[in-house]
Amino acid sequence: MEIKVTLTTAPKAKPQDETQLGFGRLFTDHMFLMDYYAGQGWVDPRIVPYGAFQMDPAAMVLHYGQAIFEGMKCYRRADGGLQLFRPTANFARMSNSAERMCMPRLDEEAAFEGLKKLLEVEQEWVPHNVGTSLYIRPTMIAMDAQLGVHAAKHYLFYIILSPVGSYYKDGLKPVNIYVEDKYVRAVRGGTGFTKCAGNYAASILAGDIAEKKGYSQVLWLDGVEQKYVEEVGAMNMMFAYGNKIVTPMLNGSILPGITRDSILTIARQMGYEVVEDRLAIADIFADAKSGKLTEAFGTGTAAVISPVGKLAMNDEVLTVGDGNIGTISQKLYDTLTGIQWGTIEDKNGWIVKLS
Ligand code: PLP
Ligand code: COI
Numbered sequence: 001m002e003i004k005v006t007l008t009t010a011p012k013a014k015p016q017d018e019t020q021l022g023f024g025r026l027f028t029d030h031m032f033l034m035d036y037y038a039g040q041g042w043v044d045p046r047i048v049p050y051g052a053f054q055m056d057p058a059a060m061v062l063h064y065g066q067a068i069f070e071g072m073k074c075y076r077r078a079d080g081g082l083q084l085f086r087p088t089a090n091f092a093r094m095s096n097s098a099e100r101m102c103m104p105r106l107d108e109e110a111a112f113e114g115l116k117k118l119l120e121v122e123q124e125w126v127p128h129n130v131g132t133s134l135y136i137r138p139t140m141i142a143m144d145a146q147l148g149v150h151a152a153k154h155y156l157f158y159i160i161l162s163p164v165g166s167y168y169k170d171g172l173k174p175v176n177i178y179v180e181d182k183y184v185r186a187v188r189g190g191t192g193f194t195k196c197a198g199n200y201a202a203s204i205l206a207g208d209i210a211e212k213k214g215y216s217q218v219l220w221l222d223g224v225e226q227k228y229v230e231e232v233g234a235m236n237m238m239f240a241y242g243n244k245i246v247t248p249m250l251n252g253s254i255l256p257g258i259t260r261d262s263i264l265t266i267a268r269q270m271g272y273e274v275v276e277d278r279l280a281i282a283d284i285f286a287d288a289k290s291g292k293l294t295e296a297f298g299t300g301t302a303a304v305i306s307p308v309g310k311l312a313m314n315d316e317v318l319t320v321g322d323g324n325i326g327t328i329s330q331k332l333y334d335t336l337t338g339i340q341w342g343t344i345e346d347k348n349g350w351i352v353k354l355s
Pocket of ligand 1: 055233235257258259299300301
């Protein structure tokens with residue numbers, strides 16, 4: 001499939017200070033686009049200068065929220081070459097999200113070719129500093145101008161790129177998490193396992209309240225009994241008990257994180273016992289109090305691994321372990337980031353080298 005490339009005549013200046021990148025504030029010069037029309041499939045793959053879309057105010061995505069996205073990263077190795085981490089897993093998950101939202105499955109091969117071509121055009125935008133990367137945001141939205149609640153017939157798939165530092169402003173420092181027992185994010189049978197925009201829209205209020213109380217993110221409980229741990233706003237959750245790592249099982253209402261899967265695989269390969277189960281928040285709190293729970297951390301593409309320092313629910317605030325990053329979290333972080341940035345051998349076939 002031929003990808004038409006139109007280059008910008010006004011390239012932006014690249015960031016001078018890579019220690020100040022933050023997350024998702026700055027975008028590169030170009031984007032990849034591809035349309036889907038019912039009866040035709042995916043057509044017109046193209047790279048164009050980054051810029052605003054023309055959209056009808058009645059476009060279905062703006063009213064009924066058929067919108068899904070992905071998040072992955074392009075890493076620069078010490079030798080200057082570029083690589084991706086499990087990109088096909090992201091495109092496969094996007095197709096699964098699409099199916100649930102009654103959107104067309106992605107042409108995963110065309111999307112991957114589009115991404116590779118876009119990264120070729122934008123290679124200079126992949127930052128160099130330790131811990132930085134080029135965040136990749138594939139997105140699919142419904143474009144038809146129509147107010148009936150039905151599946152659209154025209155969808156736009158696009159990929160935008162953003163040079164990023166760490167997701168949390170404090171980097172690898174432990175984050176404090178608020179356990180949300182009023183609002184819920186997802187219910188079984190709903191869209192929790194997808195990366196649809198609506199899941200995030202539903203999470204913003206609780207996130208905002210938690211932030212005002214001084215917490216970085218919300219830990220969601222199950223939507224039925226509000227007793228069991230689900231996940232954090234942008235991360236899956238893991239808990240360590242000595243050499244055992246436990247994490248909520250995939251139940252349809254949490255996102256099957258690619259970092260989650262990678263960390264569970266690495267942990268097994270390192271000899272840790274790994275358990276996927278239903279985890280009651282009351283047990284986690286009791287175990288944190290008694291000292292049985294030794295570490296807690298979140299996993300996600302944007303956040304990588306984020307140790308949890310404090311867990312709070314209502315007026316109860318608990319410190320996990322000694323409040324600092326634990327040994328297992330540090331070891332898993334070092335191994336995963338080593339594979340991603342190319343300093344540790346990838347034994348699992350996860351890395352796709354681009355240059
Ligand atoms: N859970 C949610 C709700 C997320 O938004 C993310 C981020 O993508 C994750 C978990 C972690 O998923 P992944 O490791 O695939 O980035
Ligand atoms: C990611 O980790 O890629 C995410 O999508 C998190 C995002 C919601 C900021």
